[in-house]
Amino acid sequence: MTTDEPRTDPTRRAGVRQVAERAGVALSSVSRVLSGHPDVSELMRHRVLDAVAALGYEPDHLAQSLRRGASMTVGYVVGDISNPLTAQIALGAETALRRAGYSLLLVNSTSDPDLDAQHIRLLRQRRTDGLLLAMADERHAATIAELERYPGPCVLVDRVCAKLPRASGVHSDHRAGLSAAVEHLYRLGHRHIALVNGDPRVLPARERAAVLRRFARGVPDLEVTVRPGGFTAAHGRDATAALLAGGAGRPTAVIAGGNQILPGVLAAVRAAGLTVPTDLSLVTCDQVALVEFLRPPLATVTRDLGDLGEVAAALLLERLSGRARRRVTLPTGFRADHSCAPPPKRPT
Structure with a gap:
């Protein structure tokens, strides 16, 4: 049995020259x-396109990147890939x-600063053109050292690090949304508010704690309690259980300082x-899927997470095109809902 079609080796990768020969055109075409x-x-x-399809030709991106001096790849170091907030930003x-x-090449550090440093080194070795970074610890020496070695631009996503003056950054104005939530609770009559907070090594947790403490300094009759820890359901459960075990001295309102803390609360x-x-009364930070179906609906400190990711990418693209670094602050808001009410009357 004979055929007019040339035999091809399925293990051999077709190149541009083979495409040109089959199409009967020049390489430049x-x-x-x-x-x-x-x-x-x-x-x-x-x-040409018929020849590409017939040969199963695929471009060699590695070779192209070597010729251009750019990999056309951006690394993104995140703390917890299972967090729905991370997915929305990414x-x-x-x-x-x-x-x-x-x-976009996503790497997960499981909130371990040492893994942050290892991932940055790996992304440098892979010659990524730039980095997006939501590090687990803004002051971790090894992470900062690796970032100083990284030759391309980087953008901090909801993080701040004074030791990285060359980095662009985008973060949420956590103070605005949480301030509105605390003011709402205070107007309802709450005089003991607790924040089950995340890790103070990162900006969101520090900002939320600062809001509560600053508000208390200006209002003599307000007591506040901050319980820092990991952004985990286990921390939310344990910290809230300890707060509620305080009997008559327990808080009348609790703020869950993160979507992953909320289930534990x-x-x-x-x-x-x-x-x-x-x-x-209960307030949560950041709306995630299914929260709207909880009863009663939860009062929420809100922000646009997709916008956070888009702005981070835009800042990196600016740096890759040679423009100066910038830092952008995006708004947060507060949506009051039925999970907040005046505190229960207690026996005097």
Whole structure:
């Protein structure tokens, strides 16, 4: 049995030269078609694309990046890939970068600063063009040292680090949204408010704690309690259980300082036999999927997480094009809801 089709080795990768030979055109013509050059006839385009399809040709991005001196890849170091907030921020960044022709390489440090440093070193070795970074500890010496060695631009995402003056940055105005939440609780009559907070080594937790303490300094009859810890449900459960074990001295309102802390807070409230808002008012930070279906609906400190990612990507693209570094602050808000009510009357 014979065939007019040439035999090809399925293990051998077709190259531009093979595409040109099959299409019967010059190598330069293949390059113009594949790069989207406008000065190409429709006949030429069809011949080249038919050859590409027949041969299963795929561009060699590594070789292209070596010729250009750019990998067209951006690294993103995140603390917890399982966090829905991380996914929303990464989606915003990836969408903006993809429009500009870049791919996003996501690495997860499980909130371990040493892994942050290792990932940055790996991304440097892989010659990524730039970095987005939400480090686990803004003051971690090894992380800062690796960033100082990194040759490309980097953008801090909801982080601040004075030791990295060359870095651009985008962060949320955590003070604005939480201030509105504390003021709302105070107007309802709450005089003991607790914050089950995240890790103070990062900006969001520090800012939220600062808001509560600053508010208390200006209002003599307000007592505040801050319980720092990891951004985990276990910390939320344990810290809230300890707060609620205070008897008559327990807080009448609790703020969950992160979406991952919230499930633990809710579990501790249920275990204590309390109901929201009859026995305890509750505010959470950052809206995530399914929270809107909780009853009662939760009062929430809000922000646009997709916008955070898009702005981070835009800042990095600016640096890659040679523009100066910038720092951007994005707004937060507060949505009051039925999880907040006046505190219960207590026996005098």
